[in-house]
Amino acid sequence: MEHTLRVLVRIDTKTSSACLEVRGCLVPENCPDLLEILRHTATLGAHVVINLTKARHLAATALDDLMLQADRIPSLPLDGGHTTVSVQLPARLPVCPPPRVQAQAPGVPLGNVQAFELAFLHRDTAVLSPFIPRR
Incomplete structure (x- = not known):
């Protein structure tokens, strides 16, 4: 089965924030792609939220890797503070239907x-x- 990563990036210039909304499948094979999108978005100097609540499929191993790597994203000074990355999780990890x-x-x-x-x-x-x- 092919797992496709779909990410919607929303940037709010007024609040200096960004949201990466994952709507496809997050699996170990495409987790580096999401991390690359996260790195590019973080260079804007915005607070970044990774919203996984609308994902179709979340693999536990990819989620562990994402959480580990999200802490290592370089933070840029932002109004005296730093860029932050937070992750919104669904109540339970969804899986692709058979x-x-x-x-x-x-x-x-x-x-x-x-x-x-x-x-x-x-x-x-x-x-x-x-x-x-x-x-």
Whole structure:
């Protein structure tokens, strides 16, 4: 499964703040990309909030790396203070839904795994109808 990182960057010049809103998947493979966006945003001298509450998928290992690296972002003087980075987390870590099962050709029975995924994970009641083989 491909995990795509989607980040919306909002900058407020009046309050000298920025928000990085993650809406895609944050996994170890793309965490360095988010950190690079964070580094560039921090060079503006703004207080930065990383909002993960709308993320589609958060991997615990990527989150640990993000928290560790966010503390190491160089801080620039800002009105006598320094740039700060804070992270907003969801109540629980979201995960990507399982991939959809590809449609079978008519008359070909489903395997056990495909039937389970369709019937229980995707709640497709068509799978529960009796199978009538073609003659």
